[in-house]
Amino acid sequence: MVSTASEIKLSVKDLSIRYGDHVALEGASFDVRENEIFGIIGPANSGKTSFIRAINRMDEMTPGMEVHGSIEFNGKAVESWRNLYALRSRIGVVFPLPVGLPMSIFENVAFAAKLRGVKGKDALGEVVERCLRRAALWDEVKDRLDSLGSLLSGGQQQRLTIARALSQEPELLLLDEFSIAVDPVTTMRIEEVLKELKQEMTIVLVTNLTQQAQRLADRTAFFLEGQVVEVGETKAMFKGQTKDPRTTHYIEGRFG
Amino acid sequence: MTSSQPNRIDDRLDAAWIWDRIARAVIFLGGISAIVFVVAIFAFVAKEGLGFIFQKLDLGFFFSSPEWRPAQEPEPEFGGLALIAGTASITGLAMLIAVPFSLGVAIYIGEFATGKVRETLKILVELLAAIPSVVWGFIGLTILNPIIIDLFDVPVGLTVLNAGIILGLMAAPIMTTIAEDALKAVPDSYREAAEAMGATRWQVIRQVVLPSASKGLVAAILLGVGRGFGETMAVLMASGHAINIPTSPFDSARALTATIAAELGDTARGSDHYKALFSLGILLFLVTFVINLLADVLVRKGASDRS
Numbered sequence: 001m002v003s004t005a006s007e008i009k010l011s012v013k014d015l016s017i018r019y020g021d022h023v024a025l026e027g028a029s030f031d032v033r034e035n036e037i038f039g040i041i042g043p044a045n046s047g048k049t050s051f052i053r054a055i056n057r058m059d060e061m062t063p064g065m066e067v068h069g070s071i072e073f074n075g076k077a078v079e080s081w082r083n084l085y086a087l088r089s090r091i092g093v094v095f096p097l098p099v100g101l102p103m104s105i106f107e108n109v110a111f112a113a114k115l116r117g118v119k120g121k122d123a124l125g126e127v128v129e130r131c132l133r134r135a136a137l138w139d140e141v142k143d144r145l146d147s148l149g150s151l152l153s154g155g156q157q158q159r160l161t162i163a164r165a166l167s168q169e170p171e172l173l174l175l176d177e178f179s180i181a182v183d184p185v186t187t188m189r190i191e192e193v194l195k196e197l198k199q200e201m202t203i204v205l206v207t208n209l210t211q212q213a214q215r216l217a218d219r220t221a222f223f224l225e226g227q228v229v230e231v232g233e234t235k236a237m238f239k240g241q242t243k244d245p246r247t248t249h250y251i252e253g254r255f256g
Numbered sequence: 257m258t259s260s261q262p263n264r265i266d267d268r269l270d271a272a273w274i275w276d277r278i279a280r281a282v283i284f285l286g287g288i289s290a291i292v293f294v295v296a297i298f299a300f301v302a303k304e305g306l307g308f309i310f311q312k313l314d315l316g317f318f319f320s321s322p323e324w325r326p327a328q329e330p331e332p333e334f335g336g337l338a339l340i341a342g343t344a345s346i347t348g349l350a351m352l353i354a355v356p357f358s359l360g361v362a363i364y365i366g367e368f369a370t371g372k373v374r375e376t377l378k379i380l381v382e383l384l385a386a387i388p389s390v391v392w393g394f395i396g397l398t399i400l401n402p403i404i405i406d407l408f409d410v411p412v413g414l415t416v417l418n419a420g421i422i423l424g425l426m427a428a429p430i431m432t433t434i435a436e437d438a439l440k441a442v443p444d445s446y447r448e449a450a451e452a453m454g455a456t457r458w459q460v461i462r463q464v465v466l467p468s469a470s471k472g473l474v475a476a477i478l479l480g481v482g483r484g485f486g487e488t489m490a491v492l493m494a495s496g497h498a499i500n501i502p503t504s505p506f507d508s509a510r511a512l513t514a515t516i517a518a519e520l521g522d523t524a525r526g527s528d529h530y531k532a533l534f535s536l537g538i539l540l541f542l543v544t545f546v547i548n549l550l551a552d553v554l555v556r557k558g559a560s561d562r563s
Contacts, residue, residue: 056452063370089454099449102468111463112453161449168453 007034008075009172009202010055015069017050017059024050028069028228030221037194037203039217039234041210041250046223048206049096052174055204056091057084073172089115092165092201096177098157100149105132105141108149108160112168127167134197135163136189154181162190166197173197176206191216210251214238222247301541305534312528313535322501324510326519326529334532336539341501342416342509346491347484349420349505350427354480357424358431359473365432366439367461378436385429389490396422396494410506414496417505422494423487427480434479438472439465471555478551482544488513512536 010032017025025047032038040048050065052058057078059065070077073087081087089112101108109131110124118124128145132138137159141152149160158181165173175194179187194203194216207213213220214234221231222244230243242248309315313334321335365377400421401413442465450460466473488511496508497518516533523530 058448058452061448061451085454085456087454088452091452093452095445095449095452097445099443099445101446101449101464103464111450111455115453115455115459164449164453 008032009034009073010204011070011072011075012051013070013072015051015054015067015071017047017054018066018068019064023226025054025223025228026226030228030231032202032204033219034202035198035200036218037198037205037216039213039220040204040206040223041208041213041220042223042229043250044208045225047226048223049176051223052093052176052204052206054078055172055174056088056093057081058093060084089168090171092168092170092173094158094161094165094173094175094178096180098154098161098181100152100157100160102148102150104146105149105152105160106145109163109167112164116168128163131163131167132160134166134193135159136186136193137163155183155186158182159186159190162193171201173201173203174206175203177208178205179207179209179212187212210238210253222250224250298541301534301537305531305538308528308531309535309538313532318535322499324499324515326532327522332528332532334535336512336536338499338501339510339512339515339536340539342495343485343511343513345416345502345509346419346423346495346511347481349416350423350484351477351481353421353424354428354431355477358428358476358480359435361428361432362435362439362476363461366436367457367465381429381432384425385433387426389426389487390493392422392426393490393493396490400494404506408506412496412506412508414494414508415506416495416502416509419491419495419509419511420505422490423484426487426490427483430483431476431480434476435469435473438469438476441472442468474554475551478547478554482547485540485543485547486513487511488517492517512540 008031012028012030012032015025015028016023024045028047028051040051042048053062053065054067055071055073055078059067067079070079072078073091078087101111103111106124106128109128110118113124113127118127129138129142132141137156140156141160149157152160158178162175162178178190182190191212194205197203205213205216217234219231220234220237222229222237224246230237230247232242237247238251240248242251318334318336319340320337321333322338322341323333323335324338325333361377361381365374365381369377396418397414400418404410404413404415404418446464446468447460450464451457455463491511492514495511495514497510497514498508499510500507502509516536519529520533523533
């Protein structure tokens, strides 16, 4: 069930994130393995999104956000990357609320490829079709690729942002509550896609839905009030084999 | 009514109801007055100038001759070409300076500057916008004039170049403010989404922020053009006020507005000269109207392209 050849993709060491006096995450240390889906569960304000933002150094555009400790991506601390844009291009992010950039559907998905230097309608069209197919959106939009991305429904826009993240051909895909604006049927379709994508990339899945973590994640971390309570095999965790009773309480919905 | 009962309002015209009526009436008068004033101004200008345009003014001559001799006896000449060329060239040069300048400042304030630098810059830009035009004219007359004479070794420094620079500097602050508002209206989530994909700051600005702010940026530029056409005092002082079709930036010129300002006091009310100046006013009015209409159409077109 768990791949034994577990190269470490992300190594988090004593990570703390603060906004002024407010502590969002304190002393987090864990590893994310290559080609696994790593779930992060926990109630609101537990530091999940702050963690996601720290990985690709989004803190640099958030005034007041301070990151201490280290996150190593492929064994190299993210803050030591000189070309921040190269780092970000290798990490795909899907935000909780879909952001269709104010351009056509085609341009939305071709954006990252263009940044990488892919040129020509044919080459870009190939990228666009492949990514839209994988994000389960192609059939719905193939006849109107030139219309605005922001005209799509919430669920379609979220799949558009997933297609966009895939177009980066990322090694690491960060999904932050991707299913908030998506209907349950579409959510299931995307979940199927994520299971396939695991072959090619590492996925960090932040979710409010513990069931979603149970369905998808190989291992799961439980965040609570800025602390990483525990990290463990998802199956074991959901069978009640937890190191901390609070984890079981949360999974069973007794608080949060 | 005892304290334990809920505060139910009876069906009568109470103070809140009356205040609502008063507030509505005042707001309605305020809103309608804008229309009334515009119509009244146009009616006044048209009354003074329109009859002259149709009965006496040779429109062919007006648009083809640079000879503006309204006080010439016995036969005055009303050629507007030099004035139109003066206004157009000065405004054109001003926009050449103001557009890159104001967009640059707006992009810096909106996208790069943070904290105190940003706040200080915004205040300074607003202060610049508040400088009276006669002060700008004075700067053109006393500072820029000798600089141009020295720098380019020309006999006169009160030229299209001088007026264009002054007008450009005058229009830039307000254009900057409008352009910055347009940039600020672009949601941060767009920037974040693009940056998360690995786009550089410049790529984000060029490919995401500027296209989505384009409506507002066009409005800012057209506002500057309108300002350029309408500006009077600074142009009067800095342009040399010579009736002449300028062929280079080092020629003096005369603007439509400056002509009206300088000559209206010398004319007898109701005379041909007086009415001719009102015809210039009508021309200015029409040009401003067309610019505003153009801005409106562009903004609407932009809106429908994007939604």
